[in-house]
Amino acid sequence: xxxxxxxxxxxxxxxxxxxxxxxxxxxxxxxxxxxxxxxxxxxxxxxxxxxxxxxxxxxxxxxxxxxxxxxxxxxxxxxxxxxxxxxxxxxxxxxxxxxxxxxxxxxxxxxxxxxxxxxxxxxxxxxxxxxxxxxxxxxxxxxxxxxxxxxxxxxxxxxxxxxxxxxxxxxxxxxxxxxxxxxxxxxxxxxxxxxxxxxxxxxxxxxxxxxxxxxxxxxxxxxxxxxxxxxxxxxxxxxxxxxxxxxxxxxxxxxxxxxxxxxxxxxxxxxxxxxxxxxxxxxxxxxxxxxxxxxxxxxxxxxxxxxxxxxxxxxxxxxxxxxxxxxxxxxxxxxxxxxxxxxxxxxxxxxxxxxxxxxxxxxxxxxxxxxxxxxxxxxxxxxxxxxxxxxxxxxxxxxx
Amino acid sequence: xxxxxxxxxxxxxxxxxxxxxxxxxxxxxxxxxxxxxxxxxxxxxxxxxxxxxxxxxxxxxxxxxxxxxxxxxxxxxxxxxxxxxxxxxxxxxxxxxxxxxxxxxxxxxxxxxxxxxxxxxxxxxxxxxxxxxxxxxxxxxxxxxxxxxxxxxxxxxxxxxxxxxxxxxxxxxxxxxxxxxxxxxxxxxxxxxxxxxxxxxxxxxxx
Numbered sequence: 131x132x133x134x135x136x137x138x139x140x141x142x143x144x145x146x147x148x149x150x151x152x153x154x155x156x157x158x159x160x161x162x163x164x165x166x167x168x169x170x171x172x173x174x175x176x177x178x179x180x181x182x183x184x185x186x187x188x189x190x191x192x193x194x195x196x197x198x199x200x201x202x203x204x205x206x207x208x209x210x211x212x213x214x215x216x217x218x219x220x221x222x223x224x225x226x227x228x229x230x231x232x233x234x235x236x237x238x239x240x241x242x243x244x245x246x247x248x249x250x251x252x253x254x255x256x257x258x259x260x261x262x263x264x265x266x267x268x269x270x271x272x273x274x275x276x277x278x279x280x281x282x283x284x285x286x287x288x289x290x291x292x293x294x295x296x297x298x299x300x301x302x303x304x305x306x307x308x309x310x311x312x313x314x315x316x317x318x319x320x321x322x323x324x325x326x327x328x329x330x331x332x333x334x335x336x337x338x339x340x341x342x343x344x345x346x347x348x349x350x351x352x353x354x355x356x357x358x359x360x361x362x363x364x365x366x367x368x369x370x371x372x373x374x375x376x377x378x379x380x381x382x383x384x385x386x387x388x389x390x391x392x393x394x395x396x397x398x399x400x401x402x403x404x405x406x407x408x409x410x411x412x413x414x415x416x417x418x419x420x421x422x423x424x425x426x427x428x429x430x431x432x433x434x435x436x437x438x439x440x441x442x443x444x445x446x447x448x449x450x451x452x453x454x455x456x457x458x459x460x461x462x463x464x465x466x467x468x469x470x471x472x473x474x475x476x477x478x479x480x481x482x483x484x485x486x487x488x489x490x491x492x493x494x495x496x497x498x499x500x501x502x503x504x505x506x507x508x509x510x511x512x513x514x515x516x517x518x519x520x521x522x523x524x525x526x527x528x529x530x
Numbered sequence: 531x532x533x534x535x536x537x538x539x540x541x542x543x544x545x546x547x548x549x550x551x552x553x554x555x556x557x558x559x560x561x562x563x564x565x566x567x568x569x570x571x572x573x574x575x576x577x578x579x580x581x582x583x584x585x586x587x588x589x590x591x592x593x594x595x596x597x598x599x600x601x602x603x604x605x606x607x608x609x610x611x612x613x614x615x616x617x618x619x620x621x622x623x624x625x626x627x628x629x630x631x632x633x634x635x636x637x638x639x640x641x642x643x644x645x646x647x648x649x650x651x652x653x654x655x656x657x658x659x660x661x662x663x664x665x666x667x668x669x670x671x672x673x674x675x676x677x678x679x680x681x682x683x684x685x686x687x688x689x690x691x692x693x694x695x696x697x698x699x700x701x702x703x704x705x706x707x708x709x710x711x712x713x714x715x716x717x718x719x720x721x722x723x724x725x726x727x728x729x730x731x732x733x734x735x736x737x
Contacts, residue, residue, distance in 0.1 A: 185559040264555045275552050281715075282722055289728060331573060335717045338724070342731045365580030366573055394587045395580035399635070401642035413598050427646060434649040448713035450706040458657035459649075466709045470716030473731060481728050489719040496711060 171199035172253030173243035178260035186235040186264030192227045193243055193255060202245035202252065209233075210240040210257075220246075233262050270530025277526070280495070285488030292484025300486060305444050305462035306475045312418035312442045313350040322357035322392075323347065324416035324441070326432060328423020329363040329403055332370055335470075336448055340423040341367075341374050342473040343446075347420060348378030352387055360393040361410055363403040368395040404428035408435045421445040421460070422469060425452045433459035446472070499523065537727040544725035584609065671697055 173193040181188035191207065205221045207228055218230060223245075233239055238261045245253040267275075292298055316323045325347060327340040344360065351358040358375060362368040372393045379388040396406040408431065411419070419436040421429070421443065429445075429452040436443050437459050445456035446464030456463045464472065467489070474482030503523045510517030543565060550562025588602035612635075616627040658673075660666040677683035678694025723729035 183554055185554050185556050266553060266555050268552060268554055271552055278718070281718055285719055285722055333569060333573075335720060339716075339720055342729070345731050364573075365576040365578075365583075368583060369576065369579055391587050391590065395583045398577075398580075399639065401639040402635075405638075405642050409601070427643065430649045430653060431642065431645055434653060448709075448716065450709045450713075453709065455653065458653040466713035467716035470713075470720045473720075473729060477731070482723070485719050485723050485728065489715045492718075493712065493715050496715075 169199045170202050170245050170247045170252035171196035172245050173205065173255035176241065176243055176255045176258045178239075178241050178258035180260055180262050181229060183265050183268045183270065186262055187233055188229055188231045189233055189239060189241070189260045189262050190227070190229050191241055191243075191258070194226060195224070200247070202247050203249075204246045206244045206246060206251070208242050208244060212237060235263050236261065268530070270528070273526035274529050281488075281492040284491045284495075285485050288486075288488035288491065289481050289484035292480035292482075292487070295480070298480070298483045298487050300471075300475060300483060303464065303468050303471065303475055305446065305464045305468065306472055308442075308444060308462050309347065309420075309476065310350060312420075312444055313347065313354055313356060315442055316351075316356045316417035317354040319417040321417035322359050322414055323351050323418045323420070324407075324411065324414070324436075325358060325360045325420045326407060326423070327360065327362060327367055327371065328421075328425055328447070329400060329428065330424040331364045332366045334424050336424040337367060339470050339472065340446075341370055343420075343422055343469075343476070344371060345374045345378050346473075346476045348375040349382050352379040352382045352384040355387070357389070358392060359410065359414065359416065361396050361403075361407050362393065363396060363398060363400075365395055368393060400426065400428055401431075404431045407432055411435050411439050411441070415439050416441050419443045421447075421456065422464070422472075423447065425449060430455040430459060436460075499527075533730070537730075541725055541727065544721070548725075581609075671701075 172195075174196055176191065176193040178189055178191050181190045202223050204223055205225060206217050207219050207221065207230070209216055209218045209230065211233070218232065219228065221228060230239075230241070238259055240257050240259040242257045243255040244251045288298075313323055325344055327344060328334070328337055330337050332338065332341075348358055360371050360375065362371055372390055375393055376385075376388050376390075379385055396403050410416075411432075412435065416436075416439070419441045421432060421436075422445070425432070425447050426449070429447070429449075433443060433445060433456055443460035444462045444464070445460040446469040447453060447456065448466045448469055450466075453463065453465055457465075471486055471489075474486045503520060506516040506520035506523065510520045546558065546561045546565060550558045553559075585606065588605050590596075591599045591602045592606075612627065612630060615625075615630060619625040619627060621627045654672070658665075658669045660669050674690060675694045675697055677686065678691045678697075683690040683694070720729065
């Protein structure tokens with residue numbers, strides 16, 4: 131009994147001692163970390179400025195982070211303004227810029243950046259202030275404004291010359307001269323004319339140019355008595371095309387020949403539209419096909435199918451990647467600006483011809499600018515005045 | 531008045547968009563952004579016009595038994611099937627609409643796209659004929675570019691890929707940029723003509 135009690139006491143003492151040993155001796159690593167703890171880094175060099183070239187209500191902040199010390203968990207942007215001090219946002223550590231777009235013009239705001247660690251503010255930057263305001267012009271676009279104003283001035287000058295009766299020479303554009311022949315061929319063969327205005331919507335300038343030409347083609351088909359089919363890829367284009375064709379038929383005194391169902395909407399889907407138009411070509415076998423507007427990958431599908439049904443094809447687009455396909459597959463191709471010249475060319479109105487001359491004059495100006503720029507950039511490495519000229523031209527034509 | 535109102539609207543909208551590009555100050559920024567949103571809303575609403583036109587044309591074709599009327603039921607059934615499945619089950623992934631789109635519409639579009647391979651070959655066969663010096667130059671360039679694109683070109687002569695890169699990056703790029711500059715001139719001229727009311731044929735002949 132005595133031995134058992136002693137043994138029990140011994141066991142109790144042993145357990146107590148082991149427990150005390152665990153709780154009183156801290157691990158060596160914790161002691162090491164506490165001794166080596168570094169100060170949390172703060173933001174330095176904080177700059178606050180009105181955001182450039184905007185409608186106001188915005189302040190841009192930039193800063194750097196100190197390099198010696200431990201990284202914060204996150205950063206906070208504090209703003210002081212008429213409403214008092216407030217934390218406007220929390221940013222991930224490592225961020226070095228921020229734009230505050232919740233400020234009012236004409237009011238001064240002060241900012242500072244705080245560094246958080248363990249949920250508390252451990253460091254803070256100096257204060258920087260700015261007053262947001264709106265600007266009246268994008269300075270990076272002044273060069274483009276000057277060029278546009280020059281172009282507009284030249285175009286208006288030649289339009290006025292045209293109005294005064296000055297003779298304006300325009301070279302022959304084979305594709306446009308063939309429009310009458312194409313419609314005449316369709317009339318003789320008793321087959322319809324198919325007009326494809328591209329696959330983009332009315333906000334595309336090529337589609338607008340296409341609608342202008344459609345009006346002229348509609349007048350021709352109404353005069354000659356041919357059917358005009360216009361499958362469209364967009365609902366708005368369908369509506370505009372219906373009105374343009376109807377007006378064309380009314381103008382030549384043939385409102386009875388106008389058939390609204392000939393101008394139909396197919397689908398917005400690119401290849402669905404191509405399939406639908408191909409189906410129309412194969413079934414209706416038009417004698418003349420006009421492909422005028424914006425086209426993408428479906429251009430060759432349409433042009434080759436049109437060729438396979440034996441139609442005369444006149445194509446026109448300003449998409450440089452699709453022009454080679456049209457040149458290979460179509461009888462006539464309007465390249466780039468010729469599509470936009472079609473309206474002036476077909477109508478022969480002096481005002482419109484004048485705008486064509488103005489466009490050509492502007493192109494001549496750009497050609498001279500390119501030659502001067504290339505020579506300046508090439509020789510500028512050896513002669514600094516020309517290098518300055520090259521730099522000036524680069525800034526003039528760069529849009530920011 | 532029939533002329534004045536559309537011309538005034540065109541001029542105002544055109545000038546707002548031009549000024550919006552150069553002037554960040556209000557109200558031009560606000561007006562420019564909103565005009566573009568309004569256009570998208572109108573274009574989205576106009577889809578109903580297209581749908582009505584589609585249904586009208588094809589139902590009339592079926593009713594009057596016009597030429598090739600048998601294709602019209604296919605169009606109408608396809609349209610209604612997509613519309614009904616989309617409205618009832620939604621357009622999320624793994625719904626019937628998505629299944630039909632991924633397993634019918636997308637493969638059909640890919641099929642049409644694949645036709646390009648054959649059409650390019652047939653167009654190239656027709657276009658690349660040495661009938662005059664220009665066509666011969668075109669043929670030679672095309673031949674070099676095609677050879678430079680495949681490994682056997684480098685095996686024949688290691689300079690062929692370099693020739694291809696030079697052709698694509700110098701003369702080809704120069705030509706494309708020339709077309710783009712000319713087209714840009716045309717765009718500016720056409721836009722100014724319409725904004726200032728000089729070009730009026732888009733009004734429907736109300737010259």
